[in-house]
Amino acid sequence: MTIRAAPNTFNLMVELHFTPDSARLDAVFHALGDPTRRNMLRDLASGQRTVGELAAPFDMSLAAASKHIRSLEKAGLVRRTIRGRTHVCRLEPRALADAHQWISFYERFWNSRFDVLEDLLRRADTPDPQGDEQ
Amino acid sequence: MTIRAAPNTFNLMVELHFTPDSARLDAVFHALGDPTRRNMLRDLASGQRTVGELAAPFDMSLAAASKHIRSLEKAGLVRRTIRGRTHVCRLEPRALADAHQWISFYERFWNSRFDVLEDLLRRADTPDPQGDEQ
DNA sequence: CGGATTGTCAACCGATCGGTTGAGGATTTT
DNA sequence: AAAATCCTCAACCGATCGGTTGACAATCCG
Numbered sequence: 001m002t003i004r005a006a007p008n009t010f011n012l013m014v015e016l017h018f019t020p021d022s023a024r025l026d027a028v029f030h031a032l033g034d035p036t037r038r039n040m041l042r043d044l045a046s047g048q049r050t051v052g053e054l055a056a057p058f059d060m061s062l063a064a065a066s067k068h069i070r071s072l073e074k075a076g077l078v079r080r081t082i083r084g085r086t087h088v089c090r091l092e093p094r095a096l097a098d099a100h101q102w103i104s105f106y107e108r109f110w111n112s113r114f115d116v117l118e119d120l121l122r123r124a125d126t127p128d129p130q131g132d133e134q
Numbered sequence: 135m136t137i138r139a140a141p142n143t144f145n146l147m148v149e150l151h152f153t154p155d156s157a158r159l160d161a162v163f164h165a166l167g168d169p170t171r172r173n174m175l176r177d178l179a180s181g182q183r184t185v186g187e188l189a190a191p192f193d194m195s196l197a198a199a200s201k202h203i204r205s206l207e208k209a210g211l212v213r214r215t216i217r218g219r220t221h222v223c224r225l226e227p228r229a230l231a232d233a234h235q236w237i238s239f240y241e242r243f244w245n246s247r248f249d250v251l252e253d254l255l256r257r258a259d260t261p262d263p264q265g266d267e268q
Numbered sequence: 269c270g271g272a273t274t275g276t277c278a279a280c281c282g283a284t285c286g287g288t289t290g291a292g293g294a295t296t297t298t
Numbered sequence: 299a300a301a302a303t304c305c306t307c308a309a310c311c312g313a314t315c316g317g318t319t320g321a322c323a324a325t326c327c328g
Binding site for chain 1: 156159160162163164166167168169172175176179225227228230231233234236237238239240241243244245
């Protein structure tokens with residue numbers, strides 16, 4: 001009889017090439033991939049908003065907007081506090097910072113003074129078989 | 135008889151609250167919202183890769199990986215040049231820069247020394263009706 | 269030529285997405 | 299108590315997503 005680690009969520013995620021980090025980024029980028037939700041975030045940058053206020057600018061049912069907000073919440077981009085019958089939403093910048101940082105890894109590829117050189121280097125590491133392109 | 139602007143794609147997009155800019159961000163964030171595609175970008179940061187090389191690390195068919203690459207391409211995150219029978223992919227940093235810049239708008243919400251003050255100010259612009267929270 | 273190699277395409281599948289409607293819970297207002 | 303307000307929930311719908319398989323186009327190699 002061998003001692004085996006009990007299967008758990010974390011092992012599963014590792015096995016499937018997921019990390020908690022990756023799962024969060026999935027949710028954040030997915031949330032950002034919709035213009036309605038991006039507009040809601042813009043709105044929240046000016047201050048807290050109720051669900052109704054967030055929904056107002058959009059030509060859709062309140063239920064639909066509510067789902068968008070829920071998705072923002074799931075991604076950690078928005079926090080909600082219930083005050084009586086109204087739900088007040090605030091921007092939660094941490095998740096945005098995470099996404100920002102992830103993208104920052106690639107910053108050197110667009111804002112370095114050595115753009116051209118770097119590009120050449122990146123191309124060079126697969127030797128060019130002197131063929132025509134296209 | 136009135137002179138009316140001929141309907142065109144741009145007008146349609148404006149009317150529907152889309153801008154070309156927004157559509158691009160949709161594609162970019164959507165592409166980034168999948169761990170397979172993010173891993174592919176990481177790979178491309180080390181140099182150009184063929185479709186086969188990009189697909190190799192993943193436990194999925196080549197056709198599936200090919201679709202991911204296509205989605206990265208559609209988002210402008212990757213450029214492809216066909217060289218004989220192999221397709222060589224390179225990172226295209228501009229789209230990433232756009233996404234990065236979009237998120238940067240919110241930078242003040244996470245890295246300012248006035249985090250707490252700003253938060254108070256954002257909360258303050260909707261007057262607090264002295265009620266209990268939750 | 270014939271056979272690998274590289275990659276796309278089209279059809280299909282189940283799951284998720286983004287929207288709707290209707291019902292109703294909870295709270296506030298009258 | 300009754301009505302209005304704020305919002306969620308559940309069921310449903312068509313479209314898109316992420317994967318599969320099989321066929322095949324194109325190129326390289328023997």
